[in-house]
Amino acid sequence: MPALPAAEASLQARAVANVAEAFRRLTRHDPRGAIEEADGLTTIATSIPYPLFNAAFLERPVTDAEALAARVRRFYARAGVPGLLLAEDAAAAERAAPLVHAAELAPGEPIPGMLLAPIPDPPRAPDGLDIRVVDDPDTLRVYNDTLAAVFGMPRAWLAVLDDPATLRLHDFAFYLGLLDGVPVGTSMRFTGHRIAGIYNVATLPTYRRRGIGAALTWRAAIDGRDEGCLASALQASAEGFPVYARMGYCHVTDYQTWVIAPTGASAEATPAPGGQP
Template identity: 35%
Template sequence: MQPFLEPDSPRVRSAMEANQVEHMTYLARSLPGAIVKDTPGLLLVDSGLPCNTFNVVCRARLERHEADARIAAAVSHFRDKAFPFAWWVGPDAAPEDLDARLSAHGLVNAEQELGMSMDLSRLPGLALPSGLCIRRAEDEHTLTDFARVVAANWEPADPHVLDFYARTAHVALAPDSPIRFFVGYLDGEAVAASECHRAWGVAGLYSVATVRHARRRGIGAALTLAPLLDAREAGYRTATLQASAQGQGVYSRLGFVPQGTFREYQ
């Protein structure tokens, strides 16, 4: 286990990206039929599912003389299978003109997110909205509820999300799993989800989601706080996340500070 990182450590930014990379690969490594190509300078994850949530290229640290050939090979891997995928460019990606090279290979910058970190000692207390209870997923039924909420981010709901978590449940729920899944139930209905991946000395927050009809009630805020408070209780001092433009203000008010940008190319 990596030592807990202090919020002011100069290693927080690199740990933030390493945590994200670990989050993208941990369950995929156990998925039958998945391919994880972990090579110097580049990591490719092919889940075997036609879903760019789980098909990713990341952790690019490419030498300039080889960059175009390796980009072409990674892009061809998915295009030859007609599989969607996402290429994530983190704050320490190389070469420095990687974005331009990805564009030249036909990829489009679909989203930009702000990497952020937080001192967990600054967390406020958790106040649950009326009718809401939060459970940590410790069995397949609750993990399925988590997956259903996440899948509902798409319209129609993405069935590949349900498939992925069903097929990796034995690893996701194992006692030594670094991932904690949380589900919010409003009057007994699963309406919100979040997860925390504990790796590289930081607690990475992911998959914060609330179904449409339960939004604007403080439920998303509760599902943000619950995994962070859980991580703090376990000794973690620093949390990290990648925030969309819509979420940056919310996380800033909570105490998160910028640590660099992440770009998603498709």
């Protein structure tokens, strides 16, 4: 992609930092979570065996690719979960190339990174849609039920997020959409680096194409704006991309991805955290 203007590049750098910090915060919340940071490489593992929940980021050039590859393999073998190496742009992908080669990582699908700046006033939400901030344990379980159903995950994978302490995670907000009282969709916001990072936008298949995913995204973004965010950022699935583009989000980068399989196992790339509007 062409180079971004300076102002937009600055916001995108904040958005990348938002992604990394969101992963770190959620992982620290997980009793089985692990984070290792050394030699410019951050590896993250949660108890959820889904690559996108177990991200790795490389922040500086590789000096010893074989040693770094061995470290990556050991980390995810110990954790027993697949990981996903993320490179936020072409320069980061070039930086990661020696590690990718040495570790023989399988390429995953690129994930479009999108940015909305400034955050405008939203359109009217669909009739009958009630978007609630999740603030009690029962609603949190319904949120996780809905998220697991949309992503096609075993419900047990999200059990760690049923902990009421999830509701006290600083700078996070969870949203549940109900259409005529029926839970139909979710979104999540992490506010960091003055960016409203939007994650877990998910709508049950039978309720798609009604503006529900967009409305859940708008609510999270506007609440971020009210907290002083300069922009909203997200990583889009193929299904979500046109929805976000119509909302005004600009395609500013493509995150390159590589799957890190734990020893003796295989893994597949996963949908983007923008989910399924």
